[in-house]
Amino acid sequence: MFKKRVHRIIIAFFTVLLTFSLTLQFPQAKQKKTIRVGMAMQSGLSMKDDKNNYYGYDYDYLMQIAQYTGWEYEFVEVEGDINQRLTKLLNMLENGEIDIMGAMKYSEKLEEVYDYPSEPYGYSYNVLRVNDKNEIYDFNTLTHKKDLKIAVLKTAAKRIQKLDQFASANGFAYTKVFCNSEDDLANAVTSGKADALLEVDLIANDHFNNIVKFSPDPFYFAVSKGKSEIVAELNQALNNIQQNNPTLSSNLYNRYFSGINTFVLSKKEEEFIQSKKTINVLVKDGAAPIQYTLNKKASGVGADVLNFISRQSNLECNFIVAKTSKEYKNYLDEGDIDVLLGVTYDADYAASLNAELTNPYLSTSMQLVTNKAVSPSKLNGKTLGVNEDASANINYADGSEKMKIYDTPEEILKAIDSGEADYTYLNKYLVTYYMNKHRFKNLSFFSAPDYMQSQFSFAILNHNNQQLKSILNKGIRASQDDITTYIYKNGYVESGFDLIKYTQDHPLMAGSITLLTLAVIIFSILLYYKRQLQIKQEMELEYQRFQKLSEISGEMTFTYDYRKDELKISKFGIHQLAEVDQIPSFAQGSQLSNHALEKILYYLKQENDVNDELELQLLDQEEKWYRLIIKVIKGAGKEDQSYYAVGRVKDIQKDVEEREILLRKSITDSLTGIYNRRGIIERIEEGMQGCSSNHALILLDLDNFKVINDTYGHLEGDKVLCQTAEMLKKIFLNSPVGRLGGDEFIIFIQNTSEREVAECCSVMLDKINHIPFVEKHHLSLSMSAGIVMTTYSCDVTELIRFADESMYHVKKSGRNGYYFYHENM
Template sequence: MMKAKRIILAICVLFNTCLGLAASDIHAEEDQVIKVGYPIQEGLTDIDENGNLSGYTYEYIQEMALYNGWQVEFVQAEGSIDESLITLMDMLEKGEIDLMGGMSYSAAMDDIYDYSSRSYGIAYTTLVILNNKTFIVDSTQMQHVRIAVHKNANMRLRELNEFCEMNLIEPEYFYYDSTEAMLNALTSGEAEAMLSTSAEKVDGVRTVAKFAPKPFYFITTSGNSSLIQEINLALQNIEQTNPYFMSEMESKYFSHGHDELILNDDELAFIEQGNVFKAGVLTNQPPFQYEANGELKGIAVDVLKAIAEKTGLNIELIAVSTPGQLDQMMADKEIDISLAMTYDYDLAEELRIQMTNPYLEAQYIMMMNDTTNTDDLRDKTLALTKTVEYSRIETSSTKWYDTIEECVKAVNNGEADYMFGDNYMVQYFINQPQFSNVYLIPQTYDVRRICFGVVRQPNHHLLNIMNKAVMTFPDEEMQTIIFLNTTYENDYNFKDLINKYPLTFIFMISSVSAVIILALVWGLRTKIKMSNKIQLDLKKHLQVYELSSDHFFEYDYASDILMISRKGAGGESVESFTKHGEMSETDERGQFYEQVFFKLLKEGKDTSHDLLCPMENGDLHWYRFIFKTVCDDLGNPAYCIGKISDIDDEKKEKERLEKQAQLDSLTGVYNAAASRTQIIEELNRLAADQHDGLMLIDIDDFKHINDSYGHLNGDKVLCNLAQLLKNNFDAQRCLIGRPGGDEFVVYVRDTNREELGQLCEKLLACVADMVNDDEIHVSVSIGAAIASAGDRFETIYQRADEAMYNSKRNGRNCYEIIG
C-alpha cells in the first residue's frame, strides 16, 4: 500500500518537477554537507555528456550554497525518470538525502515531508505551436483548434477545457503517448497546437497561451527544521537582492520564445498591399538622424532600413528640418513614422501618435566645459536646444540653440558652461578632435528610451509589424549599427595634437626648466627637511585628505590623542583632542562619540561600521567608519588610522530602490512578489478568533479593451482601477496588489463575510461609475474568500480564484464569496 502511495506521489511530482529552485545567502555552518536528490530532467536538473551539471534547479541550489556556506553533494539514482524519482523520494523520507526541489504542494506529501514556506517558481499549463505558425487565441470569436495532448495528462486536460470554454475555443483532441509523438503531429499538420507546461523544454515551439498557475517548493526530510529555516531565509534573500532572478532562470531554461520574425496572415496581406509609408528624418540630430553630403544617415535610419528589409515594408525617407515641422507633418498625416522619438506616454498622447517598443536605451550625460566648477550649477549657463527632453534641470541661466552641434560648440568654446545629451550623441561629438575642452559626467537617474512614433492607423498592422521587428532585432546587428554611426574618422595634424593634449606639450617644454629648478632648490630643501618634518607630515596628510571628500582620523593609543581632518571655510584642517576633550560633552552628539566611536577605537580591531550619527543641528546622518590598527613589534595596538565616509545618499537611495522593487511599475500598487509576501505575513499573524478576507478582482473582457481601444488606453484602465482601489480601501487596513495582467488582489484585515460582501458590492458600483478615456465602460468579476488562522496562501488564493471564476461563469460583473 505504501509503495502504491509513493508511486502516485512520484507521478504528481513528475508533472510538476519541470520547475525551478531559488537561491540566496544564509549563514550556515562551515563545510556543512547537503545531499540533494538529483533526478535527470532536461532544463531542470540536467547533465551533459562530460558530466557537467546544469539547469534551473541546479543554479538555484548553487546560489543557496554560496549564501549558506553549504558543500553540496548531488545524489542521482538509476532507472527511468519515474524510477529515479521514487528512489530519491524514498531516500529523502529515510533521511539518506537532505533536499529535493520541484515539488508542488499536496496534503498527502505534507504528511511525509517538510515544505519550504516560500515557493521558488510557478509552473503554468501552456498551449504551444510551431515557431513558424501564426495562430493566436482570439476570444472574441469561436475558433476550432486541433490540439495534441498526452493520453495521461488528465489534470492538464481539465484545465485546458476550462480555458477553451472561457476563450470561445472548440477543441478537437488527438491523444499521444509521448512529447515526441505530439511534436510530430504538429510538424505533420495533424494537430495545430500542443498541450504542454511552461517548465517543459521543447525545441521549435512557442507559447500562445498559459493558464492554471501552480507554485512549487523545496522539500526536506520531515523534522529537519534547521535546514528548512536556512532554505526559507535564502529564498527571501534572493527575492530581496535580485527580484528578477526567478524570471531570468525561467527565461534561460524554459522560455518558449524565439528570435525569428513571424508575421500572421493579416500582417502579410497588409504588406502585400504595397502601401508606401513615409518616415520623417530630422536632418540635424546626429548620430540618430541627420543629413550628410545629401544622404540621410544615422542609427535610427539604419535600424528602420533593416526593419524594412526584414519585413518587406515599403519605406520612403523624407528629410525634415525641425522637430516642430515633423510634428505638424505627422498631425496632417503627411508623415507616417518618426524615427527617434523618446518613449514617453504623455508625449505620445500630446502628439496623438502611437509608439513602438523601444529599440534602444541611452544614458543621459552632462557635458561640461573643462573650466567649469561643478560645486553649484545654479549660477552656471546651460546650453539647450528648443526640443529639450531632459527633466532634471535646475539653472537660472539658459542659452537656446537650434541644433545639438551648436550646443556642443558653445560648451567647448566657453559660451555656455554645460549641456545634456544621451551617451550616443555625446560619443559622436567627443570622438571629434575639435571638441577637446569638455569633460563628461554620467547622469544615473534617467535613461532615455528611444522608439519609433507611428501615426494612428485605421488598424494596428503597421504598429504590430514594427513591434515584432523591434523585439526580434539581433543585438549584434544593433551594436554594429551603433558603432558605425558613433565612430569618427580622425585626421589629426600637429595643431590638433597640441589642442587635444596641451598638458603633455606643456610638460615636454618645461621639463628642462623643471630639472634646473629642482637642482637649485635641492640643497635648500635638504637643509630644512629635518626641522620641518612634523609640518611636512601634516601637510602630507592634508594633501591626501584633499583628494577625497571623506574625513580621515588618526588615534594614538599611548597618548590617547585623536586627530580628525575637517573641511572648513579655509580648506582642509586637522583638529586634535583627547577622548575626554570636546567630544565628551553630555549632549547627544558627545554621548554618541563617547559610547560608540571611542569604544570601537579602544577595541583595536580592523573593522568597518555603518552608523547613524547625530549632527550639530539635531539631524541624523549615515556615515561609514573604517578602522585600521597599526601594532608595534610586540603586537600591541599603537595607532588606529581610519576614514569617515558620508554614505547618507547611498543609504537613502538603497531604501528607495528596495521600496520601488515592491511596486508594480504601471499602477503603483504592490507587484506579485511583494503582495504575496505581505499576505503570507498577514496570514501568519492571524489569531485563532480572527478572520481576514482576500478579494481577487479581474477586469471582464480586458482583451477586448486592449484590442478595441489600444494598449495605452488599456493601461489607463488598469491605472484608473488601481487608483479606485486605493480610494475605496483603507491603506491602514488593506493591502492592494497586482499579481499580473488585468487582475488585482485586495487583502482586508479583521473582517467577516457580511462586511466582505458589502465591500464587493460597493466596489462593483464604483467600477460601474468609473470614468475612463474614450468612454470605455468597465466591469469586474470578484472572487473573495475568508481567511482563518492556519490558512496557507495557496489555499486562500485558490479559493478566491475559484470564486472569481464562478463569478465569470455567472455572467460577470458580480461577486462570490467562499469560506
C-alpha cells in the first residue's frame, strides 16, 4: 500500500514538473490577446510625451499587468474636452467597442453596466487646494484663518460630506461657496470669493497647490459587460502584483501625483505636545499582528502607527505591556494609562471602558473559524469562543447562549482545535498569523459576511483630551501609505514545529513529506529560474525605456559602475562615444578610442557631479561643443564611497553657434559692422586689464557731417559712415575700432607711443578725403580727434571724457586736426 502511494506521488510530481517545464520552454505557444483600452488622456493617469509615447499611472500599471497576462494593448483615444472624452469612452465601454478603462469608481448601479475586478488598483484622495500666489501655504495656516471659505461643487455631495467629517475631526469650521463647474472652483479662489477649493487629486489644476489630502477612495479598471475571461485574467494579475510588488500603487502615486504632508499640527496641538511630552500606551499581548510583544518589546501594526506619529510630532510613547486580561484590568484601574493600543472600533465597548475612540487605523475582513467536526451552517447551540477584550465577537453569536471567554485570540484558536469550543469570528490577519505559528490540524476557515468588518483604533481614556485625539487622527491619516508595510512586517512568524518529534510520531507521513520536500525544492528551483526570466524581462523593459528616453531627448547617456569599473553606453551613443555598448576595465584606459571617452574618464575619476560645456571629438567626427552632465551616487552614510555614476552627453554645437551669433550682434554696430558702444567699451576694459605699457584712446567725429545728410540724404550719409569705418579699420589694423553713435568713432591702441599715434592720426586726416563718396562728389571732408594716453588701468568713462575735452579743443581751434589731452588744458 505504501509503495503504491509513493508511486502515485512520484507520478504526480513528474506530471507537474513536465507541465511546468513546458510552460517555461514554450511560452510562445500561447497566443497573445489584444485588449482595447480607453485612454481619456487625463493628467497623471494617461499622458503622451512629445514623441507620442504613452506614460502615466494607468499606462505603467497596464504594463505590469501585461507581465502576468501576456496582453497586448490597442489604446483608443477620442476627440473633445475631458468631459466629452470620458462620456464617449464610457459609451464605447458599455457597447463593447473597447474592453477596459481605468480610473473608474465602483457602485452597485455602475456594476449593472460594467464588470469590475475584485480589487482596486489605486486610491484617489480628496484634496484642498489654494492658489500658488495665495498667502496660505499650509494646512495649519488655512485652518486658523478667520471666516474660512471653501469652494465646493454643488453636485459633489459625498465629497462635501467627507470634507465636513474631516473638518470636524480636525477642529476647524468653514463656509461653503457652491460652484457649478471645476472652472468655477478655480475662479472662486482666484477672485478671492473663496480661500481654497475642494477637488480630488486625480483632477489636474494648474497654478494651485495641494495643502492636505484626506478620505481615500478606491478606483478600479472597469471591463465591458460579459467579458468574464478578461475579468478573470485581470483578477489574477492584480493578485500577482499584490504578492510580488505590493508597493506598486504607492510608488506610482508618488511618481505621478504630488505627495502632501497631511501631518500638520495646530498651535494648540503643539502646545499639548510640549506640555505632555510622553503618553502611556497599554498593549495587550497575544493579538498579533495588531498588538503583541517581540523580544520583550511592544510590537504590532498599532505600535508602528504610534511610532510613526511619534517621529512626526515628537510626542513620545511609553508602551506598557499586559500579558493577561487580569493584568490589563489592573493597569486600567491604576488610572495612569492615556491610550489603549489595539481596540475594536466598537462604540459600546468604548463606552464600557469610559474611553473615546480615534478613527480606525486598520480595517480587515472577518473569518469564521470552526472545528472541522462543526458545520458552518449549523452553529445554533454550538459554543462560541470569545476574547474578553474583543467583546465585539459577542455580536456574532447567532442567537447562541453558549460562550466561553478566553484571554487571547491565540487561546481561542487552541480551544477550537482541541474541541473545547466550536467556533469563533476573528480578523483574517490574526487567523493567518496564528495558523502559521501553530499549524492547527482541526480548524476550518470560511469567509464571514461583508458586514462583519473588523476595525482597530486607539482608545483615549481621558474624554477631555481632544488635542490628543486630533493628533492621533492626523497621524493615522498620514500613516496610511505605510500601513501595508506594517502589516507585512508584523505578519511574519517563526513556527515552533519540531521536526524530529514529528518524524518519530508519523514515520509514514514523514517519508511522504520528504519526497514532497524534494519535489518542492526542484519546483522552487524551476520557479526561481522562471522568476529570473521575469526579472530579466522587466530589466529589458526598463532598458528599453532607458533607450527610448535617450532617443527622445536626442542625448547619449551612460552609466558607470565604480566597483566593477564598467561603463555602459545607451544605444544612441553607440558609434558616437564607442563602437560597443559596454566597456569593461574602463578606468584602466586600455579601450579609450576617442577624446570624448578620455574626458568622461577624467571627470569620473574626480567622483564629483559635473555640468559643463566642452569641445569634444567623437568617433569619426569633427570637434564640436557638447554639454556633459554626470551625477555620482554615493553610498548611504558613506559619502566617501562612490557606487554608480549616470551621465549624458548632448550636442549643443548649434546652441553655442547661435549664442556666438547673438553675442556678436549684441556688440556690433548694425550699420558699419565695427564694434558698437557696448562692444568697444568691453574691448577697452579687457585691453587695460593688467596693462603697464602706454595705450591710447582716440575719440573722433566728422566735421560738418550734418551738411552731407542735409544735402545728399541720410542714405548717402550712411555710406560716408561705412566708408569711414572701413578706412579706420585699415589704418588701425590691429586695434579695435568702434562707433559710439552718429558720426562719432573711437579707437583703442595698446603698446604704443605719442609719435606712433600722431603718425596714424595724420594718415587718418589725409585718408578721409580719399574715401569713395568724397572723391565721387569732389568734396572736402575733415575730422577732429581727441587723444588721451595712459599707462595704467582706469575708468573707461573717464578716459572718454578726457578724449572728448581734447576733441572739443580741436573743434574750437578750427577743426581738421587732433590734440593730446593734458591735465592743464
